[in-house]
Amino acid sequence: MSENVNNEALEPREPVLPATVQKESEEDSIEVSFGHEDEHALIQSPVAGHEEEEEHADEEFHAEKLDLRELFEAFKRMISDGSILRSRKNFKNIRSRFQELIHDREHAALEQFLAEGGEKDDFGFQLSREEKEFKEKLRDTEEHFSDVKRRREQEQTENYLKKQDVIQELKNLISNEQNIGLVQDKFRELQDRWNHIGPVPQSKADDIWKTYRFHVDNYYQALSIHRDLFKVELQKNLAEKERIVKGVESLLKLESIKKSLEFLQSYHKQWREIGPIPKAKSEDLWQRFKQATEAVYKRRDEFFDKLNEQRKQNLESKTQLVHELEEWAAKEFPSMKDFNEAQKALDKIEQQWKAIGRVPENVSDAIWERFREARRRLVGKRQSLWSELKNNWNANLEKKMKLVEKAEELAQSTDWKNTPARFKSLQEDWKKIGAVQREKSDEVWNRFRAAADAFFHAREEHQKNVPNQELENLEKKKAVLEQIKAYEHTEDLQESFRAMEEFRSAYKAIGFVPFKEKQHIEKAFEDASNEFFAKINVDPAEKEKIIYKGMIDTMLASANPYDALKNERTQLRTRIEKLRQEVSQLESNLTFFGNSKNADALKKPYEEKIERNKQMLSDLDMRLIQVRVAIRPFEEKK
Numbered sequence: 001m002s003e004n005v006n007n008e009a010l011e012p013r014e015p016v017l018p019a020t021v022q023k024e025s026e027e028d029s030i031e032v033s034f035g036h037e038d039e040h041a042l043i044q045s046p047v048a049g050h051e052e053e054e055e056h057a058d059e060e061f062h063a064e065k066l067d068l069r070e071l072f073e074a075f076k077r078m079i080s081d082g083s084i085l086r087s088r089k090n091f092k093n094i095r096s097r098f099q100e101l102i103h104d105r106e107h108a109a110l111e112q113f114l115a116e117g118g119e120k121d122d123f124g125f126q127l128s129r130e131e132k133e134f135k136e137k138l139r140d141t142e143e144h145f146s147d148v149k150r151r152r153e154q155e156q157t158e159n160y161l162k163k164q165d166v167i168q169e170l171k172n173l174i175s176n177e178q179n180i181g182l183v184q185d186k187f188r189e190l191q192d193r194w195n196h197i198g199p200v201p202q203s204k205a206d207d208i209w210k211t212y213r214f215h216v217d218n219y220y221q222a223l224s225i226h227r228d229l230f231k232v233e234l235q236k237n238l239a240e241k242e243r244i245v246k247g248v249e250s251l252l253k254l255e256s257i258k259k260s261l262e263f264l265q266s267y268h269k270q271w272r273e274i275g276p277i278p279k280a281k282s283e284d285l286w287q288r289f290k291q292a293t294e295a296v297y298k299r300r301d302e303f304f305d306k307l308n309e310q311r312k313q314n315l316e317s318k319t320q321l322v323h324e325l326e327e328w329a330a331k332e333f334p335s336m337k338d339f340n341e342a343q344k345a346l347d348k349i350e351q352q353w354k355a356i357g358r359v360p361e362n363v364s365d366a367i368w369e370r371f372r373e374a375r376r377r378l379v380g381k382r383q384s385l386w387s388e389l390k391n392n393w394n395a396n397l398e399k400k401m402k403l404v405e406k407a408e409e410l411a412q413s414t415d416w417k418n419t420p421a422r423f424k425s426l427q428e429d430w431k432k433i434g435a436v437q438r439e440k441s442d443e444v445w446n447r448f449r450a451a452a453d454a455f456f457h458a459r460e461e462h463q464k465n466v467p468n469q470e471l472e473n474l475e476k477k478k479a480v481l482e483q484i485k486a487y488e489h490t491e492d493l494q495e496s497f498r499a500m501e502e503f504r505s506a507y508k509a510i511g512f513v514p515f516k517e518k519q520h521i522e523k524a525f526e527d528a529s530n531e532f533f534a535k536i537n538v539d540p541a542e543k544e545k546i547i548y549k550g551m552i553d554t555m556l557a558s559a560n561p562y563d564a565l566k567n568e569r570t571q572l573r574t575r576i577e578k579l580r581q582e583v584s585q586l587e588s589n590l591t592f593f594g595n596s597k598n599a600d601a602l603k604k605p606y607e608e609k610i611e612r613n614k615q616m617l618s619d620l621d622m623r624l625i626q627v628r629v630a631i632r633p634f635e636e637k638k
Contacts, residue, residue: 061090062354063097068105071097072134079137088145095138100376102131107380111387153201160200163208166190170215174222184229187219195273209272220276238277241285244270248292257303264296308360315359315367321349322370329377336385346378390437397436400444403429407451416459417512417559423452467514474513477521480506484528489536496536500529500546508553522554541622548623552630562634565627572624576617583613 061078063071075094078084084091106125113123127135170190173183200208224230244267254260271289328346333339359367403426410426413419426448436444484503489496513521529550533543555564586606 061087061093063093066097068098068101068131068134071101072130075134075137079141084141085144085148091141091145095142096372098134098138100372102127103376104379104383108383108387111384112390156199156201159198160204160208162197163194163200163212166194166197167208167212167215170212170219174215174218184223191216191273213272216275234276234278237275238281238285240274241271241277241289244274245285245288245292248289248296251292251296252299257300260296261300264293268293311358311360314356315363317356318353318359318367318371321353321356322367322374325349325371325374325378329374329381333381333385336382336389339382339385342378343382346375350375393435393437393440396434397440397444399433400430400436400448403433404444404447404451407448411451411454411458413455414458414462416462418561419455420459421560423455427452470512470514473511474517474521476510477507477513477525480510481521481524481528484525484532487532493536496532497546500532504529504550504553508557526550541619544619545622545626548626552626556630562631565631565634569624569627569631572620572627576620576624579613579617579620583610583617586610586613 061074063074066074071094075084078090078094084094109125110120110123170187173186173190194212199205220230220233223233248264248267251260251263254263277285325346328342331342333342353371358364407423407426410419410422430448435441480503484500487496487499487503507525529547533546552565555561555568558564586609590603590606
C-alpha cells in the first residue's frame with residue numbers, strides 16, 4: 001500500500017487569512033458550531049493498550065535457551081544499540097532467564113557440596129566475576145526504567161501546571177480586555193503554548209481539557225461581536241478541519257496499522273484544539289471526519305480481532321506444550337541415559353514454543369511462568385543426575401588412577417614370566433570400573449596403556465636374547481647337579497642340609513632353560529636330591545619336608561604360581577579329609593571284633609592300616625603347613 005498521508009496536518013501551522021472575505025449586512029447573523037455532541041465519544045486514544053501490538057509483535061527476545069555467556073553478550077548488544085530501553089518486556093525476559101540460570105547453578109553447586117560430605121548450613125554460594133557484572137548491568141537498567149518513569153511523572157505534573165497557567169492567562173485575557181479584537185495575537189500565542197505542552201497525568205487530562213475548551217469557547221463568543229475578525233477565524237478554523245479530514249481519510253492507505261493509529265491520534269488532538277467553524281459546513285465536515293475515523297477504527301478492530309484470535313490459538317498450543325512439559329517434569333529418571341529421551345523432548349518443546357508466537361497479554365505472564373517452572377523442575381532433575389554422574393566419574397577416575405600406578409610399577413618389572421598375567425588381571429579390573437569424564441578418559445587410559453607397552457616392549461627386547469641365555473642357564477643348572485653329586489658328606493648332618501639348601505637356591509636363581517629341556521633337567525635335579533639324602537642317615541620326616549620344599553619351589557617357578565599353590569592346597573585338604581574319614585571308619589570297625597580267641601589276629605591288619613594312615617595324615621598336615629606359608633604372600637596382595 002501507498003503511505004500517501006496528509007502529513008501537513010501533523011506540522012504546526014501559522015494562521016492563514018483568506019485573500020477575500022465575503023461581506024454580509026449588519027443584520028446577517030453568523031451561525032457557528034463549537035463542536036459536535038458525539039465528538040467526545042469518538043475522539044479518544046485510538047492506540048491505548050496497543051502501543052506495541054503491531055510493530056513489536058515479532059521483536060520479542062527469546063532468552064529461554066541461552067546460556068549465561070550468550071545471554072550476557074545479547075544483553076550488552078541491546079544496551080549498546082539502545083534497544084533494551086525500548087522494551088521493558090524484553091528486559092524482564094533477560095532478567096528472568098538470568099535468575100533462572102543462577103538458581104540452577106546454585107542448586108547444582110549445593111548438590112555437589114552435599115555429595116562431597118558438606119553440611120547444608122555450611123554451604124556458601126558466590127557469583128562469578130561475569131555474573132556480578134551481569135547483575136550490576138541489570139540493576140542499572142532497572143534503575144533507568146525507574147528514572148524514566150519518575151521523569152515522565154514529573155514532566156506530566158509540570159505540564160499540568162503549565163496548562164493551568166495558560167488557562168489562567170486565557171481567562172484573564174477574556175475578562176480584562178475591553179477590545180477583544182486587540183488580543184488575537186495573544187490568544188494565538190496561548191494556543192501555541194498549549195499545543196506544545198506535553199501530556200499531563202491521565203487522571204487530570206479530561207478535566208483540564210474541558211476547562212481549557214470552556215475558556216476558548218468564551219473567547220470565540222467574545223470575538224463574535226467583531227464580525228469581520230470572527231469570520232476570518234471561522235474560515236481559518238474551517239480550512240484546518242478540512243485539512244484534518246483529508247488527512248484522516250488518507251490513513252486507510254497506510255499499510256501499518258500502528259502508524260495509522262498514531263497519525264489518527266495526532267489528528268484528533270488537532271481537531272479538538274481548533275475553534276468554531278461555520279455551522280453550515282459543520283455537519284458535513286463532521287460526518288466525513290467521523291466516517292474516516294470509524295473506518296480506521298474498524299480496520300484496527302479487524303486487525304486486532306484477527307491478532308487476538310491467533311493469540312488464542314497460540315495460547316492453546318502453548319498450554320498443550322506446558323502440559324506435555326509438566327508430564328516430563330513429573331517423571332523420575334534413574335540415570336542420565338534414561339534422561340536422554342526427556343532432553344530430546346525438552347529441546348523439541350522449546351523449539352516449538354519459540355515458533356508459536358505471542359499469546360493474549362492478560363495470560364502471557366501466567367503461561368510463561370508455568371512453562372518456566374516445569375522446565376526448571378525438569379532441568380533440576382538433569383542437574384541432579386549430572387551431579388551424581390560426575391561423582392561416579394570421579395570415583396571411577398580414582399580407581400583407574402590406582403590401576404595406572406600399579407601398571408607403572410609393573411612396567412619396571414623384569415619378571416617376564418609372571419608379570420604378563422598381572423597386567424591381564426589389571427586390564428580385567430579396568431573393564432569392570434566404568435566410565436570417567438571424557439576429557440580425562442583418554443589421558444588416564446594412555447598412561448595405563450603406555451605402562452603396559454613399556455613392559456611388553458622391554459620383554460620383547462629381552463626375549464631376543466633368550467635362546468642363548470637359556471642354553472647358558474641349562475649348562476649352569478647341569479653344573480649345579482654335578483656339584484650335588486660330587487658332594488662329600490661328613491658326620492655333621494646340619495652341614496649337609498645347609499649345603500643342599502645352597503644348591504637348591506643356586507639352582508632356582510639361574511633362570512629359564514630351553515622349554516624342551518625343562519622336564520628333563522627338573523627330573524635330573526629331583527633324582528640328584530634323592531641320591532644326596534640317600535647317602536646320609538636322616539630322619540624320614542625331615543627328609544620328606546626337604547623334598548616337599550623342592551616341590552613347592554617348582555610350583556613357585558611355574559607360570560601361575562598362585563594357581564598351582566591353590567590347587568595343591570585343595571588336593572591336600574581333600575586327601576586329609578578322606579584319610580580322616582577312613583581312619584574313623586576303621587576305628588569304628590574294630591569295635592565289632594570283641595574279645596574272642598581270634599580277635600587279635602583279625603584286628604591286626606586294621607590296626608596296621610590305621611597306623612599307616614595316621615602317619616600319612618601327619619605328612620600331609622606338614623605339607624599343608626608348607627603350602628600355607630608359600631601361598632600367604634600372594635593372598636596378602638589381593
